[in-house]
Amino acid sequence: MNLKQLSHMLSLSQTTVSRALNGYPEVNEETRRRVMDAAKRHGYRPNPSARRLATGKTGMIGYVLPTGTSVDIDPHFVEFLSGLGDYARSHELDLVLSPADADDQETTYRRIVANRQVDAVYISSPRPADRRVALVNTLGIPFIVHGRSEGFDFDYPFTDIDNEGAFHEAARLLVQLGHRRLALINGDDRETFAIHRESGVRRALAASGLTLGERHVCSVVMTEENGYRATRRLLEQSDAPTAIACSSLIMALGVVRAVRDLGLTIPGDLSLIAHDDVFPWLKPENFSVPLSTTRSSIRMAGARIAERLAARISGLEEGARGEVWPVDLVVRGSVAGAPG
Amino acid sequence: MNLKQLSHMLSLSQTTVSRALNGYPEVNEETRRRVMDAAKRHGYRPNPSARRLATGKTGMIGYVLPTGTSVDIDPHFVEFLSGLGDYARSHELDLVLSPADADDQETTYRRIVANRQVDAVYISSPRPADRRVALVNTLGIPFIVHGRSEGFDFDYPFTDIDNEGAFHEAARLLVQLGHRRLALINGDDRETFAIHRESGVRRALAASGLTLGERHVCSVVMTEENGYRATRRLLEQSDAPTAIACSSLIMALGVVRAVRDLGLTIPGDLSLIAHDDVFPWLKPENFSVPLSTTRSSIRMAGARIAERLAARISGLEEGARGEVWPVDLVVRGSVAGAPG
């Protein structure tokens, strides 16, 4: 059942039927009712391929997925996706993942924009002066950045959490508890979130005249194993930290294991605070010693970004507003006063 | 730059240019070279919207993503996606995720097929007599099932791992080590993989005249917390098992924690084997006691399924061949002879 057939059986032109269905004003309400009625009765659904050829609208939002045999997709992605998908569903949006060589995402962005394959895109895990952000900005496709980039001469729309503030709070608490040697086990410090977290920690330390020793900060891919190794390295050095801030729950697993392997305890010998993106399958309260966390649901971020993308597509949102969400500091058993 | 312009500047018809570009035989090789040359020089890329309207081909593979506020996407998904994406990239395929109400995926399948939004789909986490499989089979769109369904009067193409064999091997090893009371902490037993794993364990036990006690098998969503709870329940009952087979590494984290909480040790008091889908961020060899596993890379499965989907789309693969991959049993420190 296509438009031609439908309009023919209604003895109307395709124009009128199309307009009636799409809510244009220049059609009699009586006629519109007849049309909508017939459309529903015959289960007419406009062919999206035809529609997108005619209008350029696709009803899809795009994401360029970095791939490669040695490229791992962040497990956070799936949780983000839950939120995004949940919102997208309610607005009949689909998500298209365009796999790209991790070292050349630019080509793919250009392709999906030039081909009009999606109505909007989002960008995640941005770095300072991220080329992808600059690119989509000049390409002129609606977009939202999940996280922040920095150092552009233009503004852009983003949704981020207050990583700086979160880790500032975490570190401040530790300092208040008497800790003087803090360490930070961070994610990839080429990414903005990691940079922000580090400055948050530094700011808290500075407020008490302390610093973050060079050997007290690590930047690694956020795996359990790297959390373990980093912790071993930290705790086996001469001026071992008495408290650690850790950028992910998965790494925190490794931290806990390392501490145990060394015959130490949490929080007796070491206080630990980790960032929790709120996974359903791994919860900080279920660590052997309940883990203090800076908590922010990445799933909600996914939903929010879908919402903003939808708004931008339909023209309801414009401009370059950035929003920064506060992060909860949740204190549990893994922090205590500094030993000694 | 569109076809019209390109053909005009070559003084050829659109027909000839189109055919030259698409490798049709009825065009002079000399001409073809000229055309391809000009196309490359001017960066001509056929408009996919137009092409799909004309051909019905989209260059996309589809996946219906169950969503809902209380629906969690399996973290395995992201790893599967890595493999799928990596292959898809090399074949210029995109993946479209169509979010659907978890309780009504059928509508979405019908929509994406009726609208010709994708060239093929894959289905994951199938259950016996899975309605989705029956549906896509009748809808006539190329598809591959990741995993297996059962109880149909038709065959269908799938790629699965030998869950039955894997857990049979695992259980057999435990029995050989003298264990008499095994337990299984399984995933959702409405899904085929879980059913297969359970029968694998049962078969191994039966071979030695043993059985899997009703209270020795749990079926839960695969989270750390559920692994913990299940283990507590198992070990605190009167005829506690001396060995556990566990369906996921994440649950195994909970198992380990529970064992520790109870003041027991692995493998002294309890032997443990878990299934490992091979995540980069959580490795069995890095458990405090290195974990024995049945190992099968879900990432490779993703790549394979992309490969088969691509083959089906281009007509290179037909029929309903199912393939079942063997699973490695990797023995590490978490298994030992039965205590006592």
Added chain:
DNA sequence: CAGGAAAGCCAAAGCGCTTTGGAAGACTCT
């Protein structure tokens, strides 16, 4: 050298929708 086959190209008809540019009729106003 005639006749048929093959090679190489083209015009035009789709694919199914949206949108432009009217046109006809009804209605209002002076």
Added chain:
DNA sequence: AGAGTCTTCCAAAGCGCTTTGGCTTTCCTG
């Protein structure tokens, strides 16, 4: 009553590609 204004609808022109059917021209073959 004539002029202007809405209201309501339509024919047709895209959107940019593929593909059908056919038309020349060239190449064999007997």
